[in-house]
Amino acid sequence: MSSYTVTAPSSRQKWFAGTMVVIYALVTMIPLVWIMITGFKSPADAISYPPKVVFEPTLEGYVNLFTTRTRQTEEFLNANPPQNWADEIVRKYDMVIVGQSKFGERFMNSVIIGFGSTFLSIFLGTLAAYAFSRFKIPLADDLLFFILSTRMMPPIAVAIPIFLMYRNLGLSDTHLGMILLYTAVNISLAVWLLKGFIDEIPREYEEAALIDGYTRFQAFYKVVLPQAATGIASTAIFCLIFAWNEYAFAVLLTSATAQTAPPFIPTIIGVGGLDWPAVAAGATIFLLPVMIFTILLRKHLLRGITFGAVRK
Amino acid sequence: MSDRTIDRVAAATPAPVARKIKGLSDRAIAWIFVGPTIFLLLAVNIFPLIWTIRLSFTNFRANRINRETEWIGLRNYERILTDLDIWLNMQATAHFLIWTIVLQVLIGFTLAYLINKNFRGSPFWTTVIVLPMMLSPAVVGNFWKFLYQPQIGLFNYIVSFFTGKDPSSFEMLGQVNLAPWSIVIVDTWMWTPFVMLICLAGLRSIPDYIYEAAEIDRASKLRQFFTITIPMVLPFLMLAVLFRGIENFKMFDLVVQLTGGGPGSTTELTSINLKREAFEKWRTGYASAYAIILFVTVFGLASIYVKALNKVKER
Numbered sequence: 001m002s003s004y005t006v007t008a009p010s011s012r013q014k015w016f017a018g019t020m021v022v023i024y025a026l027v028t029m030i031p032l033v034w035i036m037i038t039g040f041k042s043p044a045d046a047i048s049y050p051p052k053v054v055f056e057p058t059l060e061g062y063v064n065l066f067t068t069r070t071r072q073t074e075e076f077l078n079a080n081p082p083q084n085w086a087d088e089i090v091r092k093y094d095m096v097i098v099g100q101s102k103f104g105e106r107f108m109n110s111v112i113i114g115f116g117s118t119f120l121s122i123f124l125g126t127l128a129a130y131a132f133s134r135f136k137i138p139l140a141d142d143l144l145f146f147i148l149s150t151r152m153m154p155p156i157a158v159a160i161p162i163f164l165m166y167r168n169l170g171l172s173d174t175h176l177g178m179i180l181l182y183t184a185v186n187i188s189l190a191v192w193l194l195k196g197f198i199d200e201i202p203r204e205y206e207e208a209a210l211i212d213g214y215t216r217f218q219a220f221y222k223v224v225l226p227q228a229a230t231g232i233a234s235t236a237i238f239c240l241i242f243a244w245n246e247y248a249f250a251v252l253l254t255s256a257t258a259q260t261a262p263p264f265i266p267t268i269i270g271v272g273g274l275d276w277p278a279v280a281a282g283a284t285i286f287l288l289p290v291m292i293f294t295i296l297l298r299k300h301l302l303r304g305i306t307f308g309a310v311r312k
Numbered sequence: 313m314s315d316r317t318i319d320r321v322a323a324a325t326p327a328p329v330a331r332k333i334k335g336l337s338d339r340a341i342a343w344i345f346v347g348p349t350i351f352l353l354l355a356v357n358i359f360p361l362i363w364t365i366r367l368s369f370t371n372f373r374a375n376r377i378n379r380e381t382e383w384i385g386l387r388n389y390e391r392i393l394t395d396l397d398i399w400l401n402m403q404a405t406a407h408f409l410i411w412t413i414v415l416q417v418l419i420g421f422t423l424a425y426l427i428n429k430n431f432r433g434s435p436f437w438t439t440v441i442v443l444p445m446m447l448s449p450a451v452v453g454n455f456w457k458f459l460y461q462p463q464i465g466l467f468n469y470i471v472s473f474f475t476g477k478d479p480s481s482f483e484m485l486g487q488v489n490l491a492p493w494s495i496v497i498v499d500t501w502m503w504t505p506f507v508m509l510i511c512l513a514g515l516r517s518i519p520d521y522i523y524e525a526a527e528i529d530r531a532s533k534l535r536q537f538f539t540i541t542i543p544m545v546l547p548f549l550m551l552a553v554l555f556r557g558i559e560n561f562k563m564f565d566l567v568v569q570l571t572g573g574g575p576g577s578t579t580e581l582t583s584i585n586l587k588r589e590a591f592e593k594w595r596t597g598y599a600s601a602y603a604i605i606l607f608v609t610v611f612g613l614a615s616i617y618v619k620a621l622n623k624v625k626e627r
Contacts, residue, residue: 014432018434021431025437025441031452034466035455047461049464051465124348124352127348127349128349128350131341131342135338143346149611150357152558153361154562154586156583156587158356158360160364160374160590160603161363161364163374164596180356187352188353216336216341241446245449247569248583252591266450266569280458287451290448291446294439294442295439302509
């Protein structure tokens, strides 16, 4: 099988290229690894000099992330023995756990808004992409360009009137408002990516189904949708990641009920300044799902990034 | 199947006609399918844009609804374009834009070139390299603030390890001369993979036979690189630059978390400045005019650029 070609790189070239890329990859991972490590440090270890690579792991950061605590007098602490392992950890600082922090709630908001907007953008995007791919639509190219150009607007520029509009409609700081907003931002990408995927499905399949007596709707969801499933899935992941990571709209339009995790994590404050282990713990919990997704679904994702870009 | 006339007629009807009788026409379906998307974009993108244009001619303040709003014509635009501070923000944005693009193109292309050698394990390492760009810029930017801490930060420690400088002698985020570079470094770390992936797609689109032909013509490797590889990848590279350019012109989350625009206003990119005007000073009308100016700038630059891109593609 290994016939000689002039274009195949020699083994020495491969070795050199491999080494360089691996070095870059390892360097680029340092900040991410550091986030994960810091989450298991005690606050004192986190800010020690020189930075500690070897340390005694503790769950303090995670406990601080999920709870609110108050400082108590010695008598109180002696009278009330620690209730569980988490309580025991905070006793070191003469504190007791008094309740849950808002992190769980914010994280759930991210989940609800992320999945809600992804579902909606995929639902609407698939329909629109199918129509653009299969039907003659007047001014189709202009409409497609219009859909794409909405992504060029700086979020802050649109945020002013959306802020006013949401205030009038009672949509500010609601899940529905954020879902609609993220759907509107995502849908342009969704339509473009999905149109590419649907264009690849031969028309003959549907035509055969139509002749067999299917209606357009039936042909769409019984023939086209299963064929486009992979494309839909990878587009969905892009939408989900965008909604998950979005910050500008979230910080401007939400403050309490619908606030997502990205504006919340930087505001985690400990005793005497930023509680870096807790921030790192929050960041780890927030970033890890995306990293796992990326590694598991790398094939579809990588194709999606370039596919979308190259098409446009 | 029964043998009634009506069934026989139905069976004999040509498919397109039958479809029309049974369900909606294709035209109607097309509008039902496209309609919601267009409606949503009109409601959440175009309507706000028109509203912004309207507001930009007034002195409206969103925190004082009861105050009477005056129509002040082009005064907002006049004030912005003659404001020296805004030109400083534009300069900060330009510095950020130019250096991130230069670095990302150089590193991204080199990486793509190396990965295209298809060494063992290259798909795995590609995925590892791509990880940073998938993550939330706000959360990651916030953590980089920790890495940049003068005494305790890992970044300063590594720099001092290699250069011998005292790790508390420089403050990446606090010094006027270093802060603009601190944001360039993080953005490059985060978005080089994007440029790399697009370059990789470009490199993989070059068919082998072109190199084979060049080899037969005894063109040197260096010559092949400059006359085949570079021109063939150029359209892809330019596309990557377009996307990064638009994205970084809008840059907000990463930088606002890292420096918040400081020290002073050395890293106050236009988006951060705009947010300050609109949501801290509540000069809504003024900020709207500012937003329109930014939007027109991006749109204008992008259209000129796309024209150039199309010319390169035609070649």
